[in-house]
Amino acid sequence: MRPLLLLLPFLSACGTPGAAPTDDTPAKEVNVYSHRHSDTDAQLFKAFTAATGIRVNLVMADDDEVLTRMEQEGANSPCDLLITSDAGRLGQARMRGLLQPIRSAELERNIPPFLRDPDGHWFGLTMRARVFVYNKNKVRPEQLTDYNDLVRPEWKGRVLVRSAENLYNQSLLAAMVAHFGTETALAWATGITVNMARTPKGSDTDQLLAVAEGIGDVAIANSYYVGKLMSSSEPEKAKARENLAVAFPHMGPYGTHVNVSGAGVAKSAKHLAEAIALLEFLVGEEAQRLFAEGNKEYPVRPGVAVADVLQRFGELTPDTLDLAQLGLNNATAVKLFDKAGWR
Amino acid sequence: MVVVVTAPFHAPAPEWSHVYRDVLPMHLLETILLLGGTVLLTVVIGVLSAWLVAAYSFPLRGAMRWMLVLPLALPTYISAYTYASLFGATGTISLWVHDLSGFRPDIVGLPGLIVVMALVLFPYVYLPARAVFASGLREQLEAARMLGARGSRRFLRVAVPLARPAIVGGAVLVAMETLNDYGAVKYYGIRTLTTAVFRSWTGLSDLGSALRVAILLLLLVVLLLWWERRSRIHRQQATDAVPMVRQRLTGKRAALATIWCLLVLVSGFLLPAGKLLLDAFTIDRTDTWAIDLIALRNTLGIATGAAFLTLLIALFLVFILRHERKSWTHGLVRAATLGYAVPGAVIAVGVMTAAGTIDRQAGLSFTLIGTIGLLLYAFTVRFLAVAVQPLQGSLTRQHSNVDDAARMLGASPGRIFLRVNLPQLRPAILAAAMLVAIDVVKELPLTLILRPFNFNTLSTRVFEMARIEQLREAAAPALLIVLCVLPPLLFLDRQLARSEG
Numbered sequence: 001m002r003p004l005l006l007l008l009p010f011l012s013a014c015g016t017p018g019a020a021p022t023d024d025t026p027a028k029e030v031n032v033y034s035h036r037h038s039d040t041d042a043q044l045f046k047a048f049t050a051a052t053g054i055r056v057n058l059v060m061a062d063d064d065e066v067l068t069r070m071e072q073e074g075a076n077s078p079c080d081l082l083i084t085s086d087a088g089r090l091g092q093a094r095m096r097g098l099l100q101p102i103r104s105a106e107l108e109r110n111i112p113p114f115l116r117d118p119d120g121h122w123f124g125l126t127m128r129a130r131v132f133v134y135n136k137n138k139v140r141p142e143q144l145t146d147y148n149d150l151v152r153p154e155w156k157g158r159v160l161v162r163s164a165e166n167l168y169n170q171s172l173l174a175a176m177v178a179h180f181g182t183e184t185a186l187a188w189a190t191g192i193t194v195n196m197a198r199t200p201k202g203s204d205t206d207q208l209l210a211v212a213e214g215i216g217d218v219a220i221a222n223s224y225y226v227g228k229l230m231s232s233s234e235p236e237k238a239k240a241r242e243n244l245a246v247a248f249p250h251m252g253p254y255g256t257h258v259n260v261s262g263a264g265v266a267k268s269a270k271h272l273a274e275a276i277a278l279l280e281f282l283v284g285e286e287a288q289r290l291f292a293e294g295n296k297e298y299p300v301r302p303g304v305a306v307a308d309v310l311q312r313f314g315e316l317t318p319d320t321l322d323l324a325q326l327g328l329n330n331a332t333a334v335k336l337f338d339k340a341g342w343r
Numbered sequence: 344m345v346v347v348v349t350a351p352f353h354a355p356a357p358e359w360s361h362v363y364r365d366v367l368p369m370h371l372l373e374t375i376l377l378l379g380g381t382v383l384l385t386v387v388i389g390v391l392s393a394w395l396v397a398a399y400s401f402p403l404r405g406a407m408r409w410m411l412v413l414p415l416a417l418p419t420y421i422s423a424y425t426y427a428s429l430f431g432a433t434g435t436i437s438l439w440v441h442d443l444s445g446f447r448p449d450i451v452g453l454p455g456l457i458v459v460m461a462l463v464l465f466p467y468v469y470l471p472a473r474a475v476f477a478s479g480l481r482e483q484l485e486a487a488r489m490l491g492a493r494g495s496r497r498f499l500r501v502a503v504p505l506a507r508p509a510i511v512g513g514a515v516l517v518a519m520e521t522l523n524d525y526g527a528v529k530y531y532g533i534r535t536l537t538t539a540v541f542r543s544w545t546g547l548s549d550l551g552s553a554l555r556v557a558i559l560l561l562l563l564v565v566l567l568l569w570w571e572r573r574s575r576i577h578r579q580q581a582t583d584a585v586p587m588v589r590q591r592l593t594g595k596r597a598a599l600a601t602i603w604c605l606l607v608l609v610s611g612f613l614l615p616a617g618k619l620l621l622d623a624f625t626i627d628r629t630d631t632w633a634i635d636l637i638a639l640r641n642t643l644g645i646a647t648g649a650a651f652l653t654l655l656i657a658l659f660l661v662f663i664l665r666h667e668r669k670s671w672t673h674g675l676v677r678a679a680t681l682g683y684a685v686p687g688a689v690i691a692v693g694v695m696t697a698a699g700t701i702d703r704q705a706g707l708s709f710t711l712i713g714t715i716g717l718l719l720y721a722f723t724v725r726f727l728a729v730a731v732q733p734l735q736g737s738l739t740r741q742h743s744n745v746d747d748a749a750r751m752l753g754a755s756p757g758r759i760f761l762r763v764n765l766p767q768l769r770p771a772i773l774a775a776a777m778l779v780a781i782d783v784v785k786e787l788p789l790t791l792i793l794r795p796f797n798f799n800t801l802s803t804r805v806f807e808m809a810r811i812e813q814l815r816e817a818a819a820p821a822l823l824i825v826l827c828v829l830p831p832l833l834f835l836d837r838q839l840a841r842s843e844g
Contacts, residue, residue, distance in 0.1 A: 072699030
């Protein structure tokens with residue numbers, strides 16, 4: 001009897017939805033593999049189910065592991081929609097034959113062309129900019145108009161940025177490679193490494209807190225982390241809120257480096273209509289507003305207001321580089337970081 | 344396991360020359376430094392604490408005896424994050440120290456990581472050392488005392504050498520846990536072989552290179568295991584189970600002993616756990632608790648399921664070892680238990696690849712990946728060693744005389760196992776089940792990759808919250824992990840204590 005009792009909790013955890021519906025009518029559902037935040041998304045998926053009656057089944061994992069899993073699952077993969085937090089990975093998913101092209105007037109109308117795949121394999125849902133955050137008591141914004149400014153000798157020992165192992169840094173460098181080639185990109189990476197206040201450690205938010213503490217004077221970080229920090233009410237972050245400001249550097253003649261968090265329909269999708277419905281919902285007004293307000297991300301849909309806190313930072317002029325380039329140049333970027341000594 | 348070993352030989356590894364030249368050297372160096380430092384520190388803390396608690400009597404000794412096991416309830420990555428939030432460059436305590444003195448402590452770095460990991464992993468050495476000190480050495484130590492050796496001399500020249508196999512066994516476990524860690528190591532910016540595996544896999548999109556680095560990792564572990572076997576063979580195991588007579592400490596020496604133990608306990612467990620408690624109850628969002636409770640249910644479910652499955656296979660293996668003495672049985676068991684040495688994520692990839700192949704060959708209409716069954720299977724691959732060890736240890740203490748008698752009476756090996764060996768194995772089975780369950784509750788990377796839809800466990804919740812830099816929200820599931828692991832941990836310790844007298 002005892003061994004059977006032990007099995008009970010195990011069996012109850014087995015009741016996961018997904019493959020077989022429990023009643024006779026085919027359950028309307030969509031299976032999502034995601035590498036995004038959990039909480040705002042959970043809210044959105046619930047709202048989607050309430051509006052359409054389609055259930056959302058979610059698996060979250062790290063980007064590349066999700067792609068490898070999809071590859072191994074092959075045609076039997078239950079994944080209908082793949083959501084990532086970086087455009088590079090979406091490009092990779094396309095290259096590895098994991099996505100299928102879809103047409104949707106709704107998506108094409110509401111997402112600017114440079115934020116989606118031209119053939120409809122993937123679509124950006126939110127935008128994030130990689131910006132400079134500086135100590136406003138020590139730095140004037142005029143000193144920070146271009147990414148290259150931080151390479152100048154006057155910044156030695158004052159720059160804070162996270163590890164090169166992080167995808168956002170890799171995408172930034174990949175964009176530089178796409179625009180200017182490997183030599184220039186390497187020169188930039190090396191210059192930044194020389195100017196670092198400490199060997200990279202911690203997250204984007206850690207860099208911001210470190211600037212507030214005076215460990216460095218400028219940090220490179222993603223806009224939504226800055227947004228979250230500036231609108232948080234935690235007392236430990238007060239020093240940061242009072243002393244930090246944001247600059248939007250340009251990349252030479254191009255705008256500020258942006259990336260998207262986006263989604264693509266899986267080639268193996270069994271619930272095609274539902275997947276497209278979810279995509280269109282995520283680009284709808286309600287969802288875009290929630291992304292903007294809840295997560296402090298830039299909405300892709302024209303006409304949706306950017307969160308107040310982000311607006312106060314200043315005007316964003318995005319670099320309109322074809323984001324598929326980010327995935328293509330990722331490996332190159334990683335190798336350049338190694339050469340530059342950026343840990 | 345087979346996939347991981349054979350893949351490098353036919354998987355493309357386009358970036359290998361870069362990995363080999365620019366990535367591996369530094370990663371190998373830092374891995375060895377981290378390993379060396381952590382093992383050294385855990386041995387010092389573990390052996391010293393075990394000796395104090397086993398050989399002497401001092402205030403709070405009784406409580407310290409079992410409380411020094413508590414750090415095992417904290418997964419290394421949780422302890423690492425918590426310490427960083429306290430002593431990192433912008434950590435709470437660091438800022439306070441900076442305001443007072445101008446000095447800015449920053450624990451995030453190689454030395455800091457060695458200390459943090461040692462504080463959490465030392466029980467792996469403490470437990471076996473304590474067992475030997477407490478009940479195996481009485482006669483030798485008495486002899487030494489009669490010959491006039493002082494306490495410290497008896498300790499260094501008699502107790503430690505005789506306990507060496509146990510200490511080395513514990514040290515090897517510490518080494519494997521250190522090698523395996525990904526969360527803590529990555530957060531502190533240390534480059535180890537495990538991070539090199541992930542770097543090749545995700546950064547360079549080169550699974551082939553990643554697997555080759557994983558092979559290197561395996562080789563390192565095989566080396567460690569070989570060294571451990573060597574140290575065991577040439578030593579006589581102290582076998583008498585006579586409990587030690589403890590010497591009473593007084594005055595300054597008693598105070599020092601108590602202070603040492605308290606220091607270890609506070610820094611290894613109370614401080615990080617306290618911070619978790621504080622964080623968990625100061626967040627003002629209540630909706631995360633509901634998700635965490637579901638994660639709790641799932642965690643308990645897979646822990647039980649994995650323990651069950653692992654035990655089944657472990658019992659089978661141990662049965663083979665006992666009753667079918669062929670030349671390849673030892674090799675088979677050792678190969679099967681190597682999974683403990685491989686990073687969870689690598690096992691996940693291996694299992695995924697194998698499952699994908701099966702899907703294709705068998706023409707299945709659904710995929711095996713993402714089923715609970717496959718997840719449990721992967722746990723078994725990973726934690727088989729954890730179950731086999733206590734079972735094997737207990738089984739070897741059963742004399743084969745009874746087996747032989749039964750065989751002469753005509754019983755088949757299976758029957759002997761079921762009727763003779765199994766009943767006596769019951770405490771070991773319970774211990775093995777609990778150890779596997781504890782490890783599954785704490786596990787992260789493998790669960791993250793292979794889990795089914797809508798399936799959160801406590802460790803994946805901690806990871807997700809930490810990943811979006813909401814460390815406060817990570818505290819609640821982290822605390823739940825600790826609470827899940829504590830009861831079986833303490834129960835196991837009581838069992839051990841009973842056998843130590």
